Amino acid sequence: MIAKALKGKVFKGLTWGRAGAHALLLFLVLIWTLPTVGLLVSSLRDKDQLAISGWWTALTTTERTEVFRLPKSDAQVEENGRFVIRGELFKQGSNRTIISFGASANSLDEAKPGDTIPLRDNGDISVSINGAYEWVSQTGFTHTRGPRLFYEAGIPPTFSLENYFEVMTSQGIGRSFVNSFTVTIPATIIPILIAAFAAYALAWMSFPGRGWIVAIVVGLLVVPLQMSLIPVLRMYNTIANITGGDSKTYLGVWMAHTAFGLPLAIYLLRNYMVGLPREIMESARIDGASHFKIFTTMVLPLSFPALASFAIFQFLWVWNDLLVATVFLGNTESTLVLTGRLRELLGSRGNNWEILTSGAFVSIIVPLIVFFSLQRYFVRGLLAGSVK
């Protein structure tokens, strides 16, 4: 009896708990994804619509008040004793509709599509739902400046890659995309090689001072980058002064990124290599294989997961970095990386969301692809780097 009651209670609690857990997690997932979804949706919207309505209304028709100046009198044609000026309020194929129109800003709701209203200058005008207007007068038009027509337009949802074209070409994002790759690829590959050798020495060779070097590497893991900026910048300036070259070069930024990535690389790789089976190493040593041979033919291939983890870390870190690139590469057209460009656009085009959203999406798409396709290695690296 008691057991049964208990069971019922537990079961009930469990279903409630389950439903609550589903709801809570769904809520959190929404908070975590909606911002990025909003960015993507916005980047594909028409820039006029983007400026006046939230992205969550992207699938509905938006309304917008617009003004059109009617043509001068020389556009008139005479038909059956009447004088007519015809035209279109909308561009061909825009799929826009007229919701209402009027002769002044205050009388926007004066007429519905198909109605006819008098214009102050002369004659009557009618506008059909697709924006075609017909302005008719019994006497000839003589005005030299067309009157204005006010209307409420319904803009249907449209999605296009237009914003992307704009940012890639005229806003410099395309150029920065190339610059980002130029910085990232060498800055990812070179530290791996240097760190792998060092990690092997720290894991499998015994020599005095090894413990000290490991401790220093662990310490350097958390040294803030800010400590290095000024001295290294001064060093680059001095070298540039002596050689007469430029202090802000790709070479400089590659070397800086290599150095800043090394502590984590050595730490991760060493921890991984230490865990490789001792027997294999020892039997290879007994067979007369040199350290160099063991390293290149056995340790490197076996360490592939750790190498991949670090490569992803370093790639994401360098691609997403703003500080090192700004300090050591500068802000000129030929060197501005994506993060720097985006930051510049935030300052200069802060309200042009069509540029910012598409620009931001271009900058995050590469890391997102890397991240989702190689998430397994990324997670493994995170765990190896943090939990000890």
Add this chain to the structure above:
Amino acid sequence: MLEQLLNAAFTVTIGVGAALAYFWGSNWLLDRFLLAGPNVSLSQSIRVDRARSSIRPWLFLAPALLFLSVFLVYPVFETLRLSLMDSNSQKFIGLSNYIWAFQDPGFLQSIFNNLLWLLVVPAAATALGLLIAVIADRLWWGNIAKSLIFMPMAISFVGASVIWKFIYDYRGVDTEQIGLLNAVVQGMGGTAQAWITLPIWNSVFLMIILVWIEVGFAMVILSAALRGVSEETIEAARIDGANDIQIFFNILIPQIMPTIIVVWTTITIKVLKVFDIILAMTNGQWDTQVLANLMFDWMFRGSDFGRGSTIAIIIMLAVMPIMIWNIRQANKEEGTR
């Protein structure tokens, strides 16, 4: 542009080639010239062998040590020296920069904000990460959820700033709001605000961005730790009549405490170093300045290397306790190996 990419590819080849040539070549040289000849005594041969094996590790380590010393170790001491110099690093001025710092309203503001960030961000990110890890591990779609929540980790701080600036966007009183936050606030009957210019609250809105990025990190690490907690302990507690809440606080939390500390300290360090978000969102305006951005400001716009270095040293001092603790832990492990 093509030329530039080719240049980069060329550098990769040269860089990798040079590194390989160095490692291979130095090894070869070592084996070649420190070779025991055919007619040497056993003791001589042993001596040569020993010399070789005491040199080889340093050949493997040399490039790494060179990079680490030039770009990380030397700068620590150099920054310390520069912090005692004037703005052009010409004249020794003692502790003047430090005295300046603690009287400068901008600096004090930054310290205050940094403390606020340190209080809020690691706690919020760790707690949310733990919550999500606990929930997601019990639901069938938990892995998808975790993957989505993890995603912001791949996004740059600047990219995240654009994403969130769009959410906080404000468009005057009478216009339709296109920022999600203001739309929600209006939908619930409130008034739209220019959130980014509202002191104290704006700092919170910037912190949300970092929390949004870091929760994924906390979640992944804590989720792995939770899986390491033995089923038997939990079973035993359940038999003893403990409910879910009790199990969570009395068994799970204490068992994964070391991991929680690691997550907490890692995020703490990130908080101390974060500057991109502030630079991109407000550039320190409306009382949002933090140390890392202030340092950048003095270094570039102020071109005062003395003050910039001083601020860097203060960030370093804040990181120091964590650094020492980490080294101790590492040494302890080394001892048990």
